[in-house]
Amino acid sequence: MAVHTSADAPLPVGEISRLIGGWIDRLGAVWVEGQITQLSRRPGAGVVFLTLRDPSHDISVSVTCYRKVFDAVADVVSEGARVVVLAKPEWYAPRGQLSLRATEIRPVGVGELLARLEQLKKALAKEGLFAAERKKALPFLPQLIGLVCGRASAAERDVLENARHRWPAVRFEVRNVPVQGVQAVAQVTQAVKELDALDAVDVIIVARGGGSVEDLLPFSDEQLLRTVATCRTPVVSAIGHEPDSPLLDLVADLRASTPTDAAKKVVPDVGEEYERVRLLRDRARRAVHHRLEREEHGLAVAMSRPSMEHPHRMVEEREEHVATLLGRSRRTLGHLLDRAESELTHTHARVVALSPAATLRRGYAVLQKADGHVVREPDEVTADEALRARVAEGEFTVRVAE
Structure with a gap:
């Protein structure tokens, strides 16, 4: 208004x-x-x-x-x-x-692309596709490496040359596919599936040189990311250079900053491994020598002890002690036997002195009835009863006259 x-x-x-x-x-x-x-x-x-x-x-x-x-x-x-x-x-x-x-x-513009990628990143992270516990370890010495890259690209050359320089015997199964454009996602995904289906392939490298955010978009595609996440073969992402960070780096089992870095991380260097083996061998040899020297020193210390250097000395010392104890025991036993013998003689003399046989030798006789009863009083016998008379040298029968 x-x-x-x-x-x-x-x-x-x-x-x-x-x-x-x-x-x-x-x-x-x-x-x-x-x-x-x-x-x-x-x-x-x-x-x-x-x-x-x-x-x-x-x-x-x-x-x-x-x-x-x-x-x-x-x-x-x-x-x-x-x-x-x-x-x-x-x-x-x-x-x-x-x-x-x-x-x-x-x-x-680019910010909108980055926003969509950020949303996808959060969704996949929530599903656990970036979790460290699901990532597979790379083999120490892969015999056959699957490589997905552009045809006649610098990335392919860097991976092959550096890997063969480090380990000449390594072999590659290469899949050349478009790494940008509308066909990139489908063909890269198909190449990864084919290599993952080969039992002989030990590890898969997905490589590409650097590029703009738009050029690297195929390597942040959800279809490719889910395919890599389900691979049974370890996958290495070698996309672009150090500042580049497609989502494939987070899903892959290992991220390499460049294709050259991927070759170094996947293939061990034969020279370095030989040097490492040599160092370990020298360390083992030194450890064995040190152990032997320590045991030899301990054995020398043990052998220098008197019990080991003169083992008979202890026996000789004990022999004198045993001889002394033996003589003492013999003397003690002799004294005990002599004392027992004297006591036995005295006891025997007393027994003999008190024995009825001694009385019989002095002319006495013992009268016994037929049942063995000893006659002590005259009233215990009757006339014409037969009695047994026992004297010192034997016995005979007598009959009572009256």
């Missing part, structure tokens, strides 16, 4: 600012393209501030957005990047300042 004013009826600045704000509010959300010239992301703040500039007209406008809006493209957007912003114009009446409140930010 037109505002009618005059020199006699002017509008205050605040009213003009309010009217401008109303007109801007009716504009609604718009898509704006520009270049980010200033970017402020304060730690802990929920809002991100940036300045969007139109280089052709040298005009800038302030833009604010919530942190989650900017974090969606933070990996591929920085100062100097061209972006397209969906924002609603806002007018700050107290200062008379125009700004944009962004609800979506999209990179333009």
Whole structure:
């Protein structure tokens, strides 16, 4: 609506600012393209501030957005990047300042490609395709290496020459395919599948020289990445040079910075291995010699002991001790036997003195009845009873007269 004013009826600045704000509010959300010239992301703040500039007209406008809006493209957007912003114009009446409140930010050109790759990267990482535990170890000495590369390319030459220089006996199964363009993804994927199906192939190298982001896009294609992830044969990614980083580097079992680096990591150097074997052999020889010297020293110390140097000396010392104990035991036993013999003689004399036989030798006799009962009193016998008379030298029968 037109505002009618005059020199006699002017509008205050605040009213003009309010009217401008109303007109801007009716504009609604718009898509704006520009270049980010200033970017402020304060730690802990929920809002991100940036300045969007139109280089052709040298005009800038302030833009604010919530942190989650900017974090969606933070990996591929920085100062100097061209972006397209969906924002609603806002007018700050107290200062008379125009700004944009962004609800979506999209990179333009290469930035858009990088944003899509970043989304794919996050999705594959969530599935675990980049996990270290699923990566397979490379064989120490591969006999047959599968190589996927461009025809007559520098990458093919670098891999073959460096690998054969390091280990002349190594063999290659080469698949020459387009490494850029519309056919690259399908043919590289098919070549990897063919090499993975060969039992004789020990490792697969996917090699390409450096290039722009667009040239390397086939090696970040989801179809190729999932094929490599399911390979039973270890896969080495040798795409581009050190700054280049296609997603194949993250899915492959090993990343090489260049094709030459891939040859060095896959094929051991025969000279280096020979030198390593020589060093290990010398170390083993020194260890054996040291062990022998230590055992010889220990044996010499043991042999220098008196018990080993003069083994009979201990026996001789013990022989004298045994002889002394033997003589002492013999004397002790003799004394015991003599004492026992004396006691036995005295006991025998007492037994003889007290024996009935001694009494019989003095002329006495023992009368016994037929049942063996000894007669002690006359009343114990009857007339004409036969008795047995026992004397010192024998016995005889007597009969009682009265």
